[in-house]
Amino acid sequence: WTFDWNFVTSRPTCDWNSRRLAVDGRTFQLGTSCNSAGRVTAVHIPGSQLEGTLMSEIALLTHLRFLALNNNQITGTLPVQLSQLSGLDYLAFHWNALDGQLPTWIGQFQELRVLGLGNNQFTGSIPFEYQLLTNLVTLGLDDNLLTGNLDNVQDLRNLKRLYLEDNIFVDTMDVSFMAGLVRLEELDLSDNDITGTLSLHMFNYDSLSILDLHGNNIRGQFPSIIPENHNLTFMSLHNNLIGGTISPQLSNLKALSHMDLAFNNFTGPIPAEIGTMSNLRYLFLAGLNLNSGVVPPWIGQLSNMRDLSLKQTNRNGPIPEFFGSMTNLVLLDLDGNDLSGSIPSNLGLLRRLGYLLLNRNNRLSGSIPESIQRLTSLGMYCPFVEKASVNCRLISIEQCAEILLVDRTSLSGNLNTLCSQGGEPKIIGSDCEGSNPEVTCVCCTICCDDSQSSESCLDRVYLGQLDPIWENSYQRRFYQFSPDVIYGNE
Incomplete structure (x- = not known):
């Protein structure tokens, strides 16, 4: 023993x-x-x-x-x-x-x-x-x-x-x-084979705070009316088949801190009403075929935001300057869009930032700001062990790594400064391969040749590891099995 x-x-x-x-x-x-x-x-x-x-x-x-x-x-x-x-x-x-x-x-x-x-x-x-x-x-x-x-x-x-x-x-x-x-x-009930449509009564429980239905086969559309709810704090619906537009009435979920709608069949705009959800800390909309447009300016109002994923949501235009004021950000995922212009230098002010994913935005250009290269705290901050030490058994070495993906863009610069920093190992992807590489990086985990259309530099292996890592941070893996459930709090 x-x-x-x-x-x-x-x-x-x-x-x-x-x-x-x-x-x-x-x-x-x-x-x-x-x-x-x-x-x-x-x-x-x-x-x-x-x-x-x-x-x-x-x-x-x-x-x-x-x-x-x-x-x-x-x-x-x-x-x-x-x-x-x-x-x-x-x-x-x-x-x-x-x-x-x-x-x-x-x-x-x-x-x-x-x-x-x-x-x-x-x-x-x-x-x-x-x-x-x-x-x-x-x-x-x-x-x-x-x-x-x-x-x-x-x-x-x-x-x-x-x-x-x-x-x-x-x-x-x-x-x-x-x-x-x-x-x-x-x-x-996540990761089963639940079918049917999302029923209104799922939002009518008096005390429900955690609703996790991700990884099923739920279809149809969101209920047209969502009642005001002050209890639900966590809602994960990713990897289902839910379609239609994202309901503006989601803003009636007043206490919601975590909302994951990623990888469904939603279309249409990102409703501006989400900008009124002041308790939101985690917002995942990845893989939704939404109307093309810029990153909505109201996102800058979500000052508590910690993890934001707009991956593959048809975003265009520049990376907004307001991200530099969202000082609680740990994850910023803008992968696979049509963003253009340069990286705002004020992203270097985000001292908690652990994951910056700008890859697969072919029209991003200019030099990678020195302020990004100086973000030494990226490798030091491990957001997955903030809670009880019992969660440490889930942590792998890459979960506390610095993640910077800027491959398959038109960005240029020298990332060797990141290579020389201490702390945890880093995962860095850039266009650092070929006869005339755009980026100099001796320690990049992923090196692409931007002049070629090569499958060899695809970073699916890394993103495949990251997605469940983020998910594990929010799933209730150890649950309410404390003796206090009976003898203290019940």
Whole structure:
């Protein structure tokens, strides 16, 4: 074990534990916990590299209410003997390597409030018996190999958090879809095979703050009327088939901080009403066949903006000077447009900027400003580890790299200054190849010859890595599986 917490020692069983400080300053207990009669009521051993199959003897702990062995390397199936633990209200085995079908006997746990089985290798469908889990508050079955429809979770009226993403579920969104889950706060159905159209009731939940439906086959158009909503903060719809125009009434989502509509079938203009959404920090419109035009000037009003992607949205004209005043920007993605003119030197004022993607804008010209080359903080700022250290396991070396893509433009200059800077490794792409290269760069990861139409310099491999990196920053991968869900905040 990484942490043994005095297990299998001469100390009393109720002392096989240790207290830890949570991110929010509160403490919680790891190991065992007991009631006043000395009976073990909780076993909490996360992230200790436990290996092998689960012992059926755990079922002898008949007073157990809390069992969490998440983030380990446990294999095999859940032993049927665990069905004897009828008093459980918290069961978490997410982030292991369990397989087989979801146990039907879990449906007997009438007191269960948290069930976390995500990030395993479970197959089959959600058992009919799970309809009986009427006290469930949090259900996580994400990142498995589950199939079938979602009928057996649609009437769990106490459910607040439902995570079913990254499976093979097939279902149809209509006016009744998830309508019975009236207390929902977080809903993640991304990367499944949900079809149908986006229904108005998805914006009518009283408490829903997270709506992640990306990577499905949702079609049709946005609802024509979107009611005023002060709860929804995160909405991701990218990689669907939603069409029509982008509704100006999206501005009624007053609390929205993250809006991702990328890679759908939207057409028409970018509605100016988005400029009134003062809480927006993340806006992704990439890959939309929108009306051609300049970068809308109202974007400069979004002073909290951190990540902005207008990749392949038919933007033309110059790169606006107002970007230099958007000091919170970490990502600025203008790739694949028809922008012209030079790079504004005031982009060098963006000290938090980690990703500047100007590639595939053939009419960008002039010298690359020295101010861009002096942005040494690009390589130092890692926006993906601002939160709890538990997220660090998702970080790869390239996630904290400096990203500058200016290849397949008419820009010129010397980028060797960036090569000599310290910090994390950099990914730099420019037109630095050929007999008469436009850019000098001895450390460029991507070198293109702008005089040739060559597929060899395409940077799909790098952009393919970046897209899920950005996505991982916003997905709720560790969710609400803290003991406080039951014992503190519920």
